[in-house]
Amino acid sequence: MSGQSLEEIASFLLDAARRHGATEADVVVVEGDSLSVGVRLGEVEKVQRSNARHLGLRAFAGKSSAITSSADFSRDSLARLAEESVALARITAADEFSGLPDPSEVATAVPDLDLYDPSIRELTAEIATEWCREAEAAALQSDPRITNSEGGEFAAGTHRVAYAASNGFAGTYQSSSCSLSAVPVATQNGSMERDYWYSARRRLSDLDSPASIGARAAERALRRLGSRQVPTATVPVVFDPDMAASLVGHIAGAVSGGALYRGMSFLQGKLGQTLAPEIVSIVDAGDLPRALGSKPFDGEGLPTRRTPVIARGVLQNYLFDTYSARKLGSRSTGNAARSVADSPGVSPTNLYLEAGSTSPNDIIRSISSGLFVTELMGFGVNPVTGDYSRGASGHWIENGEITFPVSEITIAGNLLEMLRDIQAVGSDLDMRRSICAPTVLIAKMTVAGS
Amino acid sequence: MSNPTTGSVEPRRFFLDRFSIDDHALEETIGQAIARRADFADLYFEFRSSESFSLEEGIVKKANKNISQGAGMRVVAGDKFGCAHTDDVTIDTLRIAGETARAIAEAGGSPSAVSVHVTAPRHDLYSLGDHPLDVALADKIDLLNKIDIAARRHDSRITNVMASLGIEQKIVLIVNSSGVVVGDVQPLVRLSVTCIAEENGVRQQGTSGGGGRVEFSFLTEDDRCLSWVRTAADQALRNLGAIDAPAGNMTVVLGPGWPGVLLHEAVGHGLEGDFNRKQTSAFSGKLGQRVASELCTVVDDGTIPNRRGSLNCDDEGTPTGRTVLIEKGILRGYLQDKMNARLMGMEPTGNGRRESFGHAPMPRMTNTFMLSGESQPEDVVRSVANGLYAANFGGGQVDITSGKFVFSATEAYLIEDGRITRPVKGATLIGNGPDSLSRISMVGNDLALDEGIGTCGKDGQSVPVGVGLPTIRIDGMTVGGTQA
Numbered sequence: 001m002s003g004q005s006l007e008e009i010a011s012f013l014l015d016a017a018r019r020h021g022a023t024e025a026d027v028v029v030v031e032g033d034s035l036s037v038g039v040r041l042g043e044v045e046k047v048q049r050s051n052a053r054h055l056g057l058r059a060f061a062g063k064s065s066a067i068t069s070s071a072d073f074s075r076d077s078l079a080r081l082a083e084e085s086v087a088l089a090r091i092t093a094a095d096e097f098s099g100l101p102d103p104s105e106v107a108t109a110v111p112d113l114d115l116y117d118p119s120i121r122e123l124t125a126e127i128a129t130e131w132c133r134e135a136e137a138a139a140l141q142s143d144p145r146i147t148n149s150e151g152g153e154f155a156a157g158t159h160r161v162a163y164a165a166s167n168g169f170a171g172t173y174q175s176s177s178c179s180l181s182a183v184p185v186a187t188q189n190g191s192m193e194r195d196y197w198y199s200a201r202r203r204l205s206d207l208d209s210p211a212s213i214g215a216r217a218a219e220r221a222l223r224r225l226g227s228r229q230v231p232t233a234t235v236p237v238v239f240d241p242d243m244a245a246s247l248v249g250h251i252a253g254a255v256s257g258g259a260l261y262r263g264m265s266f267l268q269g270k271l272g273q274t275l276a277p278e279i280v281s282i283v284d285a286g287d288l289p290r291a292l293g294s295k296p297f298d299g300e301g302l303p304t305r306r307t308p309v310i311a312r313g314v315l316q317n318y319l320f321d322t323y324s325a326r327k328l329g330s331r332s333t334g335n336a337a338r339s340v341a342d343s344p345g346v347s348p349t350n351l352y353l354e355a356g357s358t359s360p361n362d363i364i365r366s367i368s369s370g371l372f373v374t375e376l377m378g379f380g381v382n383p384v385t386g387d388y389s390r391g392a393s394g395h396w397i398e399n400g401e402i403t404f405p406v407s408e409i410t411i412a413g414n415l416l417e418m419l420r421d422i423q424a425v426g427s428d429l430d431m432r433r434s435i436c437a438p439t440v441l442i443a444k445m446t447v448a449g450s
Numbered sequence: 451m452s453n454p455t456t457g458s459v460e461p462r463r464f465f466l467d468r469f470s471i472d473d474h475a476l477e478e479t480i481g482q483a484i485a486r487r488a489d490f491a492d493l494y495f496e497f498r499s500s501e502s503f504s505l506e507e508g509i510v511k512k513a514n515k516n517i518s519q520g521a522g523m524r525v526v527a528g529d530k531f532g533c534a535h536t537d538d539v540t541i542d543t544l545r546i547a548g549e550t551a552r553a554i555a556e557a558g559g560s561p562s563a564v565s566v567h568v569t570a571p572r573h574d575l576y577s578l579g580d581h582p583l584d585v586a587l588a589d590k591i592d593l594l595n596k597i598d599i600a601a602r603r604h605d606s607r608i609t610n611v612m613a614s615l616g617i618e619q620k621i622v623l624i625v626n627s628s629g630v631v632v633g634d635v636q637p638l639v640r641l642s643v644t645c646i647a648e649e650n651g652v653r654q655q656g657t658s659g660g661g662g663r664v665e666f667s668f669l670t671e672d673d674r675c676l677s678w679v680r681t682a683a684d685q686a687l688r689n690l691g692a693i694d695a696p697a698g699n700m701t702v703v704l705g706p707g708w709p710g711v712l713l714h715e716a717v718g719h720g721l722e723g724d725f726n727r728k729q730t731s732a733f734s735g736k737l738g739q740r741v742a743s744e745l746c747t748v749v750d751d752g753t754i755p756n757r758r759g760s761l762n763c764d765d766e767g768t769p770t771g772r773t774v775l776i777e778k779g780i781l782r783g784y785l786q787d788k789m790n791a792r793l794m795g796m797e798p799t800g801n802g803r804r805e806s807f808g809h810a811p812m813p814r815m816t817n818t819f820m821l822s823g824e825s826q827p828e829d830v831v832r833s834v835a836n837g838l839y840a841a842n843f844g845g846g847q848v849d850i851t852s853g854k855f856v857f858s859a860t861e862a863y864l865i866e867d868g869r870i871t872r873p874v875k876g877a878t879l880i881g882n883g884p885d886s887l888s889r890i891s892m893v894g895n896d897l898a899l900d901e902g903i904g905t906c907g908k909d910g911q912s913v914p915v916g917v918g919l920p921t922i923r924i925d926g927m928t929v930g931g932t933q934a
Binding site: 040043044045046047048049050051052053054065066067068069070071072077084085088089091092093094095098125148150185191192193194224229232262263264341342343377378379380382384385387388389390391393407408409410411412413414446447448449450 | 511531535587591610646653655695730810849850852876877928
């Protein structure tokens, strides 16, 4: 069925599943094209192009379900896929909470969120290469201590998603994404430091300029030179926006319906409680035009929306898909994410900590002795308890000034206490990723070093 | 969707039939791809068939089957490469892929004649009698149910069990511009168990599992899966009563097996050829120099039968081997794929790997471990007055340029007066590759490889790997707990 539209393929599969005895079914079909190019030390290093199509069918046999997925779109293969899906569903256990969303909940229109940039399909590798070259050159030329480079890289892709279900929903949308990055290496006294900067957007014209990306990457690599450990101590810690975003990411995991019903969240049973000071508000918004985490409907055909997660310090909402909402006696928040090869799960859309009123400079200036974190490493976060211990690097703050670079240290605490101890939220929110935050100050954490 | 693929598969025949192509078309496509000033070209066909089952809350809720297939064409010229990937494999798409990929090579030259010949892989590390995909579905579901019961019986404080079973078979065929045609059939099985324990309102989790390129019966032989259940459950239970980890610099003892992830992060990535050719690794230019204490000999070995990280040949068709990375503390070798080996004037080591046809190959680890030393493990612990004993780890990460690496203990204890005492939670260890290795002061005689659950990520590509370690003592590492 190579020549047929995604919608036709989806409807063929729904029919086939029904014929084989499925009581309900849904189908997701995705196709995409991508281009990535890399330049290193001024020379083209790689050019990669790919195209891919994949589809997944979920069949229900009463309250049991299973998924089959394939990249083989031939009619015979699709027919077998439907048969196998139903057969597989019959051997899984019945689960009273399983099933498609109620028809009354599904989206009745597919809003245009401006997620697709047609110029990405027209883009040539030559132009993309030129951007990479400019970004890398800006980094290499910015300082003699930038001695090497892992290069400049551009990647872009366009995607089309079709989703149809036996509850009557059928919708498709197109989206695109693009990114440009530079990774310079700085050297001083025989030791090397590498850092990066990038810009990622839906539209080419919204990307930051190659020169600004390169310059920022170089500045970040240079400021790490000559780093050292600091003695173990308990001090205030400032997270730069990207590092603060990682904290919002841990909150995202903990408010997910999937983690909650499994008993794997440190925010279980905390709905309605004050977890943080009033300056802390975290919002999930799936319907923001052009944003990287937006989509016109979720992985189960429900409309995406704006859900306040933490409002002025109070935990107001968890995020749900249909299954986890039913398990916990709630309603889906339109946060179902569906990949072709797996059943829906909960995922944030655009999740961000709202900007505060303090400038990042004023936050730094308010600290007599503390740590400014610009990089975190490793996986030392326990989602069940909120215990937090990660490798870090950044800068030492003394009397309100950034003094010297710090590395090979860890910062540790507990996410519940860290939320409670948020003392300032910066004014510098930039929606450069789907989970983001402005600068954040946490009153105290354990810094382990020498 | 049904599996035409288990049993005995001859990869070349399989792909030629599946995509209706012949040897002549292969020769022409490859010949055309190297038509310009290219050094070499290769074509990688892949057919991956997989299934997974997962249990939670006492029932098997999920059963998934997936098929993916496609081809990747690559053309290499000097230190440049062009790649094109497609899952719609026809003569025409291969030709377009070839043109796209070779656009990177400079203009000039004319189509070269390539005549292909089939080579058998040098190793035969995982021929299976019964392919795990062919085992009855009921047996797989039954296994997960037994795991759930065993975990709950183990201790009444175990309140939830999550178990998942993943099985795949990958058929690959690599055709390159030297005319080599080599295929492989790669089975892979992975079982993972997570237990949640709860007592007095406190919850903790523990995780274990194992697998390899093995038959399904491997999971139940010698009660392996039950020992993983006990490990996961005990880890969760032990963490219920664990105290907060100390913070600061101290002596650390790592237990055998999975803690070998330290080597993976601290040295393995830093010795991959691409970083060293570009001189961006903390180990760049250090061949022949001392980078570790003389007690340390570290190897990467892709030829151990049935291991998760093993391969008959890498994804460029090079037979895997055993590469000595560090010998008695001296840096001896890098992990190489074809392109980086050629540019560095070295030999490929069989470490060119790719996640799928949709990704480009690069140097990657297989099974990376330290050889046994001479100390008794008990003596290693006894030698430490006060420190930390880490028996198991979660994931780790490294910055290969500065050499800084970090990993998190999921099972750790205080060492007090030479004895392992109280369990601690939340210990993250951070160090610098060469510096940490030079502080290794004792190496046990108890090398163990991990149980077969490791996955390594690099540049967005995940591949299965193995690690191993004997008990070792490191004099001075930063432990990142909360108790300053």
